[in-house]
Structures are given as C-alpha cells and as structure tokens.
Amino acid sequence: MLTVTNRVKLTRITNTAANIIGLPTTNLSELNCKAIMRIANTIAQDTTHPLNHHLTVLPSGRRLLENSLLNAEVKEGEILPPTIQRLMKGYNKYLRPFFDNGPVTVGMSLDIASIDTISEINMDYTATIFLRQRWTDERLVFEGNKSLSLDGRLVELLWVPDTFIVDSKKSFLHDITVENRLIRIFPNGTVLYALRITTTVACNMDLTKYPMDKQTCTLQLESWGYNINDVMFYWTRGNESVSGLDTLKLAQYTVEDHYTSVSEAIYETGHYPKLVFHFELKRSILYFILETYVPSSLLVVLSWVSFWISQSSVPARICIGVTTVLTMTTLMMGARTSLPNANCFIKAIDVYLGICFSFIFGALIEYAVAHFCTLTYTESNMLMYGHHMHDFDDEMNGIVTTIARNSNRAKRRKEAATAAAAAAAVNSAPVEIALSPSSPSGSEAGLEAPPEEARHWCYTVLAVLGKVLHRTVNCCHVENPHYIDNYSRVTFPLSFVMVNLLYWTYYLYF
Incomplete structure (x- = not known):
C-alpha cells in the first residue's frame, strides 16, 4: 500500500x-x-x-x-489486497491457462431474464441474459477454503475467454450503477465470470403458416480467436444449463420446447468451439382470431345481407357491396403492416383474407348479374320466349306424328304383302315356287321393311333427344331473375362453410 x-x-x-x-x-x-x-x-x-x-x-x-x-x-x-498481489505476481493475462498443456475447458450456463421483442419484420429477437462462464486457471490457486469475490473491474487483470454471440446484430453490457460483471476465484483456481447482456439476435422464420406457425430460434456462442486446440466449450448441466424460460411470459408466444447442443464452427482459419441453445416458440392465435379472422368473417356475412334486399333498391345494395369491399381492403392492408414485405411468403392469414375478399366481391358481382337479368328478361321477352318454346313443341309434336304415321303405313304395307303371299300359296304351290324368286311384290316386301324400321327408330331417338334438350334448356333458364337471389342465399353460406372447413383442417393439422 x-x-x-x-x-x-x-x-x-x-x-x-x-x-x-x-x-x-x-x-x-x-x-x-x-x-x-x-x-x-x-x-x-x-x-x-x-x-x-x-x-x-x-x-x-x-x-x-x-x-x-x-x-x-x-x-x-x-x-490490490495482499492475496491478489501474490496471485498477480508473475501472472500474464495475455496467455491462456494450460498454454503448453492442452486446451482449457470452459463451461457455460445461461439464465434468460427476459425476451423483450420478437420482430417478424426484421426476423430477430431481443433478449436479456445472464451469461456465466467457468474455467480453471492453475496460476490462480491459493490456500484457503473460501472463494474470493472481486470487483468486476478487476477482470482486466485476468485472462478471460473471447466468447461472442454469433448472430448478434447489436449487444451491450449493462453498466448501471456499475458494469454488471462478476469475478469469483475459488481456491482450486476455478474462475467464475458472469455478465448481464442485452442482445438482438437474428432468427430465420418461416411464416407460411402465420399466425398458426411455430418458430425455432437459436442462441449460438463461439470463441472468436481460440480454436478447438486452445479452448473447448461445454454446457455445465446439459439442457438444464439454461433456466428462466419456464417462468417467462411473452405477449404473443409460448415457449414449447428448448434444448442445447455442442458442435464446431468450421471457418477458413480453423475449427472453433460452438455452443447452441435452441428454443421453440408457438404463436398464440387467439389475438389474431379476434383481430382479423372474426372481423373478416363478419364482413362476408354482412355482404350476404344484400341477397335479402329487393333488386329495385339499387343504392342500398350497391352501398353494402362497395362498403364491404373497401373495408375488407383496409383490413387486408392493416394485416400486412406488421409482416415483412417478402414475395416468397404466402401466409395463411393472406389466404384467408383472400378467400373473404373473393366472397365479398362475388356478392357484389351477383347483384350486377341479377340486375342485368332483370333488365334483359322483360315481360315482352319472356312472352317471345314462350312463343318460341311453343313453336318448338309443335315442331317436336309434328315430328313425332310423322314418325307414327310412317310407322303405321309401313306396318299396313307389310301386312298386305304377307296376305298376298299366303293367298298365292293356297292357290298353287308351283306358282309360288316360280314366282317367289322373281315376284316384285315379294322382293319389295322383303327389302322395304328393314329400312322403314331403321327410320322409325332413328326418328324416335331424335324426338327423345329433342325433348331432353328442351327440358335442359328450361332447367338452365331463369324464368324469374329474382331466383338468383334465392339461389345465392343458399350457395354462398354453404360454400363459405366448406372453404372454412378445408382451410382450418389444412393449416392446423398438416
């Protein structure tokens, strides 16, 4: 002193x-x-x-x-106190422990104090952690059974590992009221070095199932200058080396799982020790259901109100259609503000908003179609259409009558030929034999019957097809344009329910 x-x-x-x-x-x-x-x-x-x-x-x-x-x-x-003076005598902080006797092993543990923010736009998270490192320095062995707790500023006199956070974007050491560092030396030369750090770490996220997604983020610790021949890292207690996540409360996430791993980082300059802490975050969907899914679904239901309004109320139906379309557009834009503008991500929420927008826009188009049909199919047009259908029916009936008449004529001709042949057979058997090969009546009867039957069946098939075509046209034709609204009252809700079942089944279970 x-x-x-x-x-x-x-x-x-x-x-x-x-x-x-x-x-x-x-x-x-x-x-x-x-x-x-x-x-x-x-x-x-x-x-x-x-x-x-x-x-x-x-x-x-x-x-x-x-x-x-x-x-x-x-x-x-x-x-310095006398004990520290004796330890520091001849101590070189620029040389690692066991400099000529293999690598020094550094054990690490983490205490997650808080995870402040998780940003999908920047794809990173900000956390405050307590990083504790332990190693043995044979140069710091002293007699006694009590450890020495030193001022954190005395760390400048000791060798410490050059540990850094790999994916850190920015980090700082807390210094209120003093630098938050701890140095403790044990009699066997073990050194405990603790730091309180706030860091922003990159986290690659897959947002294709947002907001029903799960994200796995990591915190990687490596040695900056010492390779595996100089320093070896290990977790002091395996997966239990990281604590604090069980009591952690996050705004939009829950921590489902976490584990640790030990690996090596390979660079051009060599192999370096590496510790990785993995943790899985599951997003809470309740907020998004109340914020996005329920309002968008209610807008779809609101667009169906126009199906129950008279087609003559043009301003009312147009107002509902345009208002719901614009509101849905605003909702879609607001849902994208907190997400990265990346074309590679077609998110689950985008799919649902697109479905809702399609149904709302379809309801607006439905009124345009119904109104057009109302103007087109006036009473005179419907009357003209009725005359055309009546003429078509008369024509089909005429075809059927002609087919029946021809069929009866052919039948009578065949019966006459059969009777003549029978009479000739009764009068003279040789004459029948002589006349049979060359008789014009017999030849005509044998050759005319098959073509008449073929024509009969052909006309019958054409008549049936004509009737079926007529019925099909009647089914597709909307006799009353107001029926379009009646159909829409059923098809739109059923279609929306079916699409919702497919959507939630796919994104929740696949």
Whole structure:
C-alpha cells in the first residue's frame, strides 16, 4: 500500500492534473488518482487534444509529466489486497491457462431474464441474459477454503475467454450503477465470470403458416480467436444449463420446447468451439382470431345481407357491396403492416383474407348479374320466349306424328304383302315356287321393311333427344331473375362453410 508521504505527493499531483483537465478535486481516492493521471498522460500524448498545451507548455503541466510518481509509484499492484498481489505476481493475462498443456475447458450456463421483442419484420429477437462462464486457471490457486469475490473491474487483470454471440446484430453490457460483471476465484483456481447482456439476435422464420406457425430460434456462442486446440466449450448441466424460460411470459408466444447442443464452427482459419441453445416458440392465435379472422368473417356475412334486399333498391345494395369491399381492403392492408414485405411468403392469414375478399366481391358481382337479368328478361321477352318454346313443341309434336304415321303405313304395307303371299300359296304351290324368286311384290316386301324400321327408330331417338334438350334448356333458364337471389342465399353460406372447413383442417393439422 502507499505510504503517508507518497499518498500526500500522489494527492498533490492528481489535484494538479484534475485542475488542468477540469475535473473536481474533492474526495480523491487512490483509484480516482490513478484514473486522473491516466487521463492526463493520454492527453499529453495526443497533440491534437485541446488541453494538450496545458500539460506540455505550462510549468505546472511539465512538472506533472516529469514527476516520477506518474509512471513509477502508481501501479496496479500497490492498490490490490495482499492475496491478489501474490496471485498477480508473475501472472500474464495475455496467455491462456494450460498454454503448453492442452486446451482449457470452459463451461457455460445461461439464465434468460427476459425476451423483450420478437420482430417478424426484421426476423430477430431481443433478449436479456445472464451469461456465466467457468474455467480453471492453475496460476490462480491459493490456500484457503473460501472463494474470493472481486470487483468486476478487476477482470482486466485476468485472462478471460473471447466468447461472442454469433448472430448478434447489436449487444451491450449493462453498466448501471456499475458494469454488471462478476469475478469469483475459488481456491482450486476455478474462475467464475458472469455478465448481464442485452442482445438482438437474428432468427430465420418461416411464416407460411402465420399466425398458426411455430418458430425455432437459436442462441449460438463461439470463441472468436481460440480454436478447438486452445479452448473447448461445454454446457455445465446439459439442457438444464439454461433456466428462466419456464417462468417467462411473452405477449404473443409460448415457449414449447428448448434444448442445447455442442458442435464446431468450421471457418477458413480453423475449427472453433460452438455452443447452441435452441428454443421453440408457438404463436398464440387467439389475438389474431379476434383481430382479423372474426372481423373478416363478419364482413362476408354482412355482404350476404344484400341477397335479402329487393333488386329495385339499387343504392342500398350497391352501398353494402362497395362498403364491404373497401373495408375488407383496409383490413387486408392493416394485416400486412406488421409482416415483412417478402414475395416468397404466402401466409395463411393472406389466404384467408383472400378467400373473404373473393366472397365479398362475388356478392357484389351477383347483384350486377341479377340486375342485368332483370333488365334483359322483360315481360315482352319472356312472352317471345314462350312463343318460341311453343313453336318448338309443335315442331317436336309434328315430328313425332310423322314418325307414327310412317310407322303405321309401313306396318299396313307389310301386312298386305304377307296376305298376298299366303293367298298365292293356297292357290298353287308351283306358282309360288316360280314366282317367289322373281315376284316384285315379294322382293319389295322383303327389302322395304328393314329400312322403314331403321327410320322409325332413328326418328324416335331424335324426338327423345329433342325433348331432353328442351327440358335442359328450361332447367338452365331463369324464368324469374329474382331466383338468383334465392339461389345465392343458399350457395354462398354453404360454400363459405366448406372453404372454412378445408382451410382450418389444412393449416392446423398438416
């Protein structure tokens, strides 16, 4: 420790330095004296600093720099306890433990204090963690059975692992009211080094099933400069090395599972130790059901109200249709504001909003079709259509009558030929034999009957097809345009229910 004489000299010198660089001189401790003189020495070496001339030109400044106490009497060892002084004697913080005797093993554990934000737009999460590292340094072995808890600022005197967070976008060490660091040395040389860090870490997300998605994020720890020949990382208690997730409360997520793994990071410069913490987040869908799904479904139901309004009420039906379309468009735009504008993601919520928009737009188109049919199929057109159908029926009936008449004529002709042949057979058997081959009546009777039967069946088939075609036209024709609304009152709700069943079944179970 400093003697009384040196303490007086040190106080006098630091008072001078504090006055020159504009710092208060009251209650100067030994650590403050050391810090002030370091600042003064730094300013003296920086020729561009505004206070440099005060330390190099003024007499008081020159005396301050020339005084041997500035560089000789104020050393780290003089302000440390005797035990630490003995440990630090000959200690080189730039050399790792077991420098010539294999790699040093560093055990790690995490305590998740909070997960503040999870951003789908930036695809990252922000968490506050307590990182604890343990390793053994044989140079710090001392006698006793109690550990030494040191000020966190003394970590600058020790070797510590160069651990970093791989996917970190930005991180900082908390320093209120002091830097949140802990150093504890055990008699066997084990060092416990703890930090409180807030970090923003990248997390690749698959949003195809948003908001019914599950995301798996990681926190990866690696050594920056030491490869696996110098340092080895391990989790101190396996999966139980990470704590705090069981009591963690998140706004939109629940932590379903988490586990740890040990691997190696392969780079061009070598293989480096790597620890990975995996945790699975499941999104809570209740918020989105109340915020998006229910309003969009109600808008679809609201668009069906126009089916119960008279087609003559043009302003009312147009107002409902246009209002629901515009409201649905606004809802779709609002649902995309909190999501990344990436074309590669067709999200589940986009599919549902697209379905709802299609039904709403279809209801508007339905009224346009119904109104057009009302104007087209007027009473005169319907009367003309009735005359055409009556003429068509008469024509079909005429065809059927002609077919029947021809069929009767052919039948009578066949019966006459049969009777003539029978009479000839009775009168003379030789004549029958002579006349049979060359008789025109027999030849005509034998050749005419089959074509008449073929024509009969052909006309019958045509008549039946004509009747079927006529019935089909009548079924497809809307005799009353108001029936379109009646059909829509049934088909639209049934179709929407079926599409919802398919949608929820696919995204919840596949």
